[in-house]
Amino acid sequence: MTKTELNIILSNFDVNTSKYSYEIINTGYINDSYYIIENGERKYVLQKINTNVFKNIDAIKNNISLSINNLKDLGYHKIKFINPISQELFYNSGKEYWRLMEYVKDSYTKDNAENTNDAFEAGRILSLFHILLKDEDLEKYLYTLDNFHNLSYRIKEFEESLDNSDSNLKEECKEEINFSIEMFDRLIVFYNSSLPERICHNDSKLNNILFSSSSKGLCMIDLDTIMKGYFHYDFGDAIRTIVNPASEEEKDLSKILFNKSLFKAFIDGLKSNGKFLSNKELELLPLSTALMPFIHGLRALTDYLNGNIYYRVSYPKQNLIRSRNLFAFSKLALKHQDFMKEAIEKV
Numbered sequence: 001m002t003k004t005e006l007n008i009i010l011s012n013f014d015v016n017t018s019k020y021s022y023e024i025i026n027t028g029y030i031n032d033s034y035y036i037i038e039n040g041e042r043k044y045v046l047q048k049i050n051t052n053v054f055k056n057i058d059a060i061k062n063n064i065s066l067s068i069n070n071l072k073d074l075g076y077h078k079i080k081f082i083n084p085i086s087q088e089l090f091y092n093s094g095k096e097y098w099r100l101m102e103y104v105k106d107s108y109t110k111d112n113a114e115n116t117n118d119a120f121e122a123g124r125i126l127s128l129f130h131i132l133l134k135d136e137d138l139e140k141y142l143y144t145l146d147n148f149h150n151l152s153y154r155i156k157e158f159e160e161s162l163d164n165s166d167s168n169l170k171e172e173c174k175e176e177i178n179f180s181i182e183m184f185d186r187l188i189v190f191y192n193s194s195l196p197e198r199i200c201h202n203d204s205k206l207n208n209i210l211f212s213s214s215s216k217g218l219c220m221i222d223l224d225t226i227m228k229g230y231f232h233y234d235f236g237d238a239i240r241t242i243v244n245p246a247s248e249e250e251k252d253l254s255k256i257l258f259n260k261s262l263f264k265a266f267i268d269g270l271k272s273n274g275k276f277l278s279n280k281e282l283e284l285l286p287l288s289t290a291l292m293p294f295i296h297g298l299r300a301l302t303d304y305l306n307g308n309i310y311y312r313v314s315y316p317k318q319n320l321i322r323s324r325n326l327f328a329f330s331k332l333a334l335k336h337q338d339f340m341k342e343a344i345e346k347v
Contacts, residue, residue, distance in 0.1 A: 001034070008107055009046070010036070012084050012128045013100045020099030021044070027109065029323045030054075030312075031224070035103065038122055040101045042314060044082065049090065049097040053225055053310075056107035057097055057336030061144035063226045066140055067199065069169025075143050077210070077218040078105065094168055101291045109221070113242045115205060116265035121217035122209050123240055126201075126234060129220050131276055133199040138228050145225060148202060149192060150232045151291075156299050163303035165262055169305060175321050177300050180294075183330070187291050191234060200229035206241040211288060231277060242266055244329055248296070251321055258336050266344050271347045286340035291334040 006022055020043070025033035030053050036044035054060060064081075072078035082100040084091040091098045109229035113119045147153035158180060162170065170177065201208070210218040243262045246255040277285075303310045304319035311319055333340075 003229060004152040005133055006034075006036075009093070009098055010100075012083065012086070012093075012098075013082050015044070015082065015100070021253065025176060028112070031222075037102075042105075045076055045101045045103050047099050047101075049099070049224070051097060052146060056142065056144055057090065057135075059144045059225050059227075063141050063144060064223050065089060066136065067223070067226055067328065070136070070289075071129065071219065072130050073128065073132055076125065076132065079219060079221065100336070104210065104212070104218065107210050107218060108213075109207045109210060111207050111241070111247060111261075112245050113262050113266075116261055117215055118206075118211075118274075119213065119242050119265035120269035121215070122206055122238060124272050125209055125217035125220065125267040125269075126204060126238055126268045126344065127273045130198060130200060130231065131273055132235070134276060136199045136244075137195055138199065139229050144226050145202075145227075148225065148227075149229060149292075149295055151187060151295060154295055155303070158298055158302045158305075161302045165305045173301060173305065173320065176297075176320070176327060179327055179331075180298055180301065183290075183294055187287070189287070190230060190284065192293060193284065194324060195230050195232070195284070197227065197228045198231055198276060200231065200234050201226060202229050202233055204234040204237045206238065230288075231281055232288030233292060236288035236290075239263065239266065239289045240293045240296075240326075240329055240331075244332075246325070248325050249318070249321050253324065255324065256302075256328045256332060258332045259328075260343075264334075267343055267347050282344060285344055286333075286337045289336075289340065290330045293326040293333065294330040295322040297330065300326065 001022065003021070004205065010020060019038055021037045023035040023037055025035060029252050030050045032048040035042045049057065051057065068079065080102040081089060089099065110118065113122065155209050162177070203222060208222045209222055210221050212218050243259045244256055246257070247262065250256065279280065300311065300319045301323035304323065308316070308319055313319055323345045
């Protein structure tokens with residue numbers, strides 16, 4: 001993006017376009033994000049929505065508009081969107097959708113929990129997010145991504161990719177393919193248990209939680225995936241990025257760990273706002289820590305078999321590495337089921 005292009009975009013928002021520069025934000029696989037800089041300081045966050053992934057922009061606008069006014073409380077920061085001149089939530093350039101948000105001074109995100117405070121604050125913010133939205137009318141919320149965490153649908157996609165892959169590719173992924181098939185029956189329980197639907201973030205990895213300069217959790221960010229789901233989606237996604245110090249790009253699987261102290265701290269943070277989950281939900285929390293990395297790993301494996309057509313990759317085998325990495329954590333989570341059950345029961 002050039003300075004001229006930036007000025008054109010910003011001219012459609014209620015800001016002075018003449019005095020800003022930008023800085024690329026390199027985190028995230030989907031949307032393009034930029035810090036907007038004024039006099040050497042970050043002023044706004046500008047994002048271009050990836051419409052190849054998010055095809056239903058109206059659903060995103062609907063869900064954010066419904067939820068954003070409720071996502072405010074003492075201890076929960078409300079994201080402030082800068083409305084375009086059109087008074088829509090996003091600016092539509094004709095080809096692209098852009099949004100502008102106020103940058104919270106000295107705020108930051110992190111990919112991994114560095115200590116128990118990080119884990120506690122992540123749990124506190126996630127539970128507060130759910131408590132603030134617990135009385136929402138679910139029927140008013142639309143699906144921004146169809147079948148996003150629907151395991152049956154992801155299995156169908158995976159099986160179709162197998163049918164269309166050559167034998168050499170399948171041989172290369174033999175171990176991952178076999179593990180996927182073994183896991184299907186074990187994890188389908190989430191979809192046969194009459195769990196209550198809630199308004200979920202649905203992408204609650206740690207780097208979608210904003211922290212303050214004093215290391216306090218502020219709020220959930222990247223709200224495009226707010227829609228109906230099971231609490232387990234948010235719990236499992238958070239755990240895989242909080243108790244494990246390795247990123248999902250790590251090739252050395254020996255570095256993938258399960259930190260029990262961070263898990264306990266996250267649970268303490270979750271409970272700090274009071275109990276809000278049913279007994280059935282509590283019962284399935286440990287297994288969700290295997291479900292979510294498995295779904296992400298299965299999607300990466302499917303994309304690799306399909307020729308890397310969905311996720312952004314920087315080298316040909318990146319999706320295969322991601323799937324091996326995520327499956328490794330899923331296996332680790334299965335080994336820690338008894339520990340997690342006991343830790344949850346204690347609080």
